[in-house]
């Protein structure tokens with residue numbers, strides 16, 4: 335792409351140049367075609383760029399106006415023309431970066447119209463536009479979603495709103511966004527409960543709101559099957575922000591919700607690193623919890639700021655944090671429909687257009703290096719072997735009889751008395767295991 339319609343002038347195709355490269359516009363670790371543990375790096379990581387932070391956000395915050403150089407955001411009196419311009423910029427970026435996927439909210443790609451019919455027509459027009467760009471560039475859709483949190487009607491939630499008419503509008507919006515995702519061959523559809531929560535319990539009926547949310551998700555499941563969408567439905571947990579309390583608090587909370595409402599098997603999880611830390615967990619904890627519950631779906635990679643208590647959505651830069659998450663993902667068999675979406679935004683002072691490249695390249699190299707370390711941890715089996723041996727007693731006759739229900743408390747009392755069972759504590763070896771992880775990170779090449 336050259337000429338007047340090129341937005342990222344001065345940046346060409348980003349390519350792999352190896353760990354010794356000093357050029358910030360090259361990959362040092364991400365080598366898409368390199369085979370790691372039996373699969374191409376690109377197919378393991380399934381990287382996606384998010385539309386909203388990268389192309390919609392102007393750099394505004396609660397204290398000030400937009401700062402970022404984003405010429406495609408100049409709307410003028412032609413909102414659909416501006417949306418097309420923004421999409422051209424987005425696909426130029428995806429193609430130059432070489433990431434195989436992108437993710438979007440309905441309102442990211444098509445602005446609200448004056449009437450529901452105009453809003454729907456705009457989305458349809460922009461879905462057609464996206465299909466053209468996707469065919470031209472080969473970029474695919476990791477997931478689509480609906481923005482059920484920006485419009486004032488959703489101030490008190492969408493599905494959990496006290497007004498059933500708001501529920502109805504949200505349902506109509508999700509039906510359309512799911513169809514748009516299906517039309518674009520999306521691999522997943524995400525439900526992030528933006529304002530499904532409360533500001534104060536004084537005006538909130540928790541039991542009703544949970545029942546409404548469950549009904550909503552059932553309707554989405556039903557619509558998915560009706561239209562033949564083959565992708566995975568994913569709920570994205572977050573504990574708070576924008577609401578004081580969000581119902582999809584963390585992986586364990588959503589797992590309980592899905593079980594209570596007969597939704598297990600229909601919905602999995604999209605886990606975001608910064609949401610994990612806001613919930614008081616490590617990202618490792620959230621990924622391992624989802625894997626243990628069989629709910630691993632996809633990842634929103636980013637990082638928070640240890641000194642700030644809000645969702646800063648910074649680009650990930652900790653190889654260790656990403657190695658631990660990827661270790662759990664690889665141990666669970668790797669991504670199926672999921673992948674790694676960079677739900678990341680620049681700092682407000684990173685105003686230049688090419689800063690978008692710097693942020694993404696650094697993040698991509700971080701997860702690529704983490705993949706090498708995680709794959710080598712899986713391959714040598716050091717952690718798995720230790721864990722296996724730690725629980726070996728449960729594969730013996732005593733453990734088996736406890737778990738299969740044949741031993742009662744009284745049986746166990748008798749056995750302890752008669753056999754003189756007197757176990758001695760064994761080391762959990764945490765520091766040794768931490769050394770193993772460090773060694774694999776240091777040697778990953």
Ligand code: XUL
Nearest residue numbers: 479526570606634645677
């Ligand atoms: C908000 C967030 C969203 C979802 C999609 O914290 O992570 O961008 O990923 O709605």
Ligand code: CO
Nearest residue numbers: 570606634677
């Ligand atoms: Co997210």
